[in-house]
Amino acid sequence: MQYHLVKCLSSLVCLLPARLRRGLGCLIGNLCWPFVPVKRRNMAINNICRSLGVDERQAYALAKASAVRFGPMFMEVLYMPRLTKDNIGQVVKLSGHEHLEAALKLGRGAVLATAHSGNWELLGAALAMHGFPLVAVVQRQTNAAMDSFINEYRTKAGMHVTYKQGVREMVKLLCSGKIIGLLMDQDNHRDGVFIEFFSRPASTPQGAAALGRLNNAPIVPAFITTNPDGTHTAIIHPHLIVEKTADRDYDIRITTQRLTQIIENHVRKYPHEWFWLHNRWKTPPPAM
Numbered sequence: 001m002q003y004h005l006v007k008c009l010s011s012l013v014c015l016l017p018a019r020l021r022r023g024l025g026c027l028i029g030n031l032c033w034p035f036v037p038v039k040r041r042n043m044a045i046n047n048i049c050r051s052l053g054v055d056e057r058q059a060y061a062l063a064k065a066s067a068v069r070f071g072p073m074f075m076e077v078l079y080m081p082r083l084t085k086d087n088i089g090q091v092v093k094l095s096g097h098e099h100l101e102a103a104l105k106l107g108r109g110a111v112l113a114t115a116h117s118g119n120w121e122l123l124g125a126a127l128a129m130h131g132f133p134l135v136a137v138v139q140r141q142t143n144a145a146m147d148s149f150i151n152e153y154r155t156k157a158g159m160h161v162t163y164k165q166g167v168r169e170m171v172k173l174l175c176s177g178k179i180i181g182l183l184m185d186q187d188n189h190r191d192g193v194f195i196e197f198f199s200r201p202a203s204t205p206q207g208a209a210a211l212g213r214l215n216n217a218p219i220v221p222a223f224i225t226t227n228p229d230g231t232h233t234a235i236i237h238p239h240l241i242v243e244k245t246a247d248r249d250y251d252i253r254i255t256t257q258r259l260t261q262i263i264e265n266h267v268r269k270y271p272h273e274w275f276w277l278h279n280r281w282k283t284p285p286p287a288m
Contacts, residue, residue, distance in 0.1 A: 002145035006078075013078040021075045022230045029071025033064055036277065044276040051198035052271060065272035069226075073119045080121075080153045085129045092126035092224070096236035100132060100179070103218035103239040109174040110239065111219045113208040115185035115263045116275035118224035121150075123234055124181055126224075128158030133178045135160045137170060137207075174215050182208045184256075185263050185275075187282040193253050194285045195260045202260075203283040209255035213242040219255070221262045225270050237262060 013021060041063060048059035083091060103110040112127075112134065114120055128134045136159045141147035151161050160178065162169050174180050184205045192203030212219040218239035224232050242255045267274045 002143070003149055006146070006149050010078040010081065013075055014082045018230060021079060022072050025072030025075035026068065027071065028074065029068030032071065033067055036067055040277055043279055047280065048271070048276055050200070052268070062271050063276050066274060066276045069273065072226075072230075073121070076119055077121055077150070077153065080125060080157060083125060083129065083157065085131075088126055088129040090231070092122060092232045092234055094126070094130060094234045094236065096222075096234075096238075097130065099236045099238045100127075100220050100222070103220050104132075104177070104179070106218055107177070108215055108217045109177050110179045111174070111208050111211050111217055112179050112181040113184050113219055113221045113259050113263075114181065114223055115266065116183060116278065117185075117263075117266060117270060118226055118273045119232065120183065120224065121154075122232060123222065123224035124154065124159055125157035126232070126234055127179070127181075127222075133160075134158070135162060135170070135173050135178045135180050137162055137164055137166075137180060137182050139164055170211065171214065174211060174217055179220075180211060182211075184208050184259065185280070186278055187280055189283050192283070193249075193256055195253070195257050197260050197264055197280065200281055201285040202281050203285075204256055204260055206252050206256050208259060209242055209252040212240070212255065213244060213248065213251055216241070216244070219259065221259060223266050223270075225273060235266070 044063040044066070045056060045059040048054060048062050049056060100110065114123060124134055124136050136154050138151070138161060140163050141150070154161050160173065170180055182205070184207065188203045188205045193206045194201040195204040197204070208219055211217060218241055220239045221237040222234060224234045226232055240255065240258060242251055245251055
C-alpha cells in the first residue's frame with residue numbers, strides 16, 4: 001500500500017514545473033523543522049559550534065538549513081523517473097569527470113568515496129546516467145516498501161544496487177571494473193577506525209580504504225552541491241591510491257584519514273548541505 005502511494009505521489013510530482021517542485025520542497029522542509037526533536041536539534045547546534053567555531057545563532061541557522069533541505073531533496077527523488085541520459089546534464093553538471101575516467105583507465109575498478117552532503121541520491125543517478133558503471137552500496141531500509149521504491153529508482157537510473165552486507169559481491173564487482181560507491185561520513189560504532197574529523201576522534205567506516213587496498217583500486221572522492229538556481233554540480237576529485245605496507249591497519253587508517261580530511265574540507269565549504277542532525281561523534285574512542 002505504501003509503495004503504491006509513494007509511486008502515485010511521484011507521478012504527480014513529475015507533472016510539476018521545476019520552480020513549483022522546489023517551492024513545495026522548501027515548504028515541506030520548513031513545516032517539518034519544528035517536529036525535529038529538541039534533543040537532536042541541540043546536538044546538531046552544539047556540534048556545529050564546536051566544528052566551525054560559530055556562535056549559537058549561526059549554528060541554529062545552519063542546523064535548520066541542513067534539515068529543511070530534505071524537503072527539496074525528497075521532491076528531487078520523486079522526480080527521478082523524468083531524468084534521462086539526454087536531460088541529466090541540464091540538472092547535474094559534472095566537474096572533474098576526467099578524474100573518474102582516469103581512475104577507470106587503470107583497469108582495476110574504482111571506489112567512489114562520498115558523504116551525506118547535498119543530494120547524494122542524485123549524485124549516484126547522475127554518474128550512472130553519464131555512463132559510469134556505478135554500484136550503489138546501500139543500507140537496507142526498515143520499511144520494506146520504501147526500500148523497494150528507492151532501489152527501483154536507483155536501478156532505473158542505471159545503478160547496480162547491493163547491500164552493505166554483500167562484501168563478496170562488492171569485491172567481485174570491483175574486480176570486474178565497476179565503481180563501488182560508498183558513503184563514509186556516519187558514525188560506525190565499534191566497527192570503525194577512529195579518525196580526526198573537525199579535530200575530534202570519530203568512528204569512521206574503513207570500507208573505502210579496505211577495498212582500495214585489497215584490489216589496489218583507485219579511490220575517487222566525489223560530492224554534489226546545489227546551485228542557487230536549483231541545479232546541481234557534482235565535484236569529482238583526483239583519485240587516491242592506498243600506499244601498501246606490511247601493516248594493513250596502518251594503511252587503512254592513513255588512507256581513511258586522507259579521505260576524511262577531504263570530506264571535512266567539503267563540509268567547511270558547504271556546511272548548510274551536510275547532515276548535521278546525525279551524531280557523527282556518538283561513539284567515544286576506547287580508553288587509553
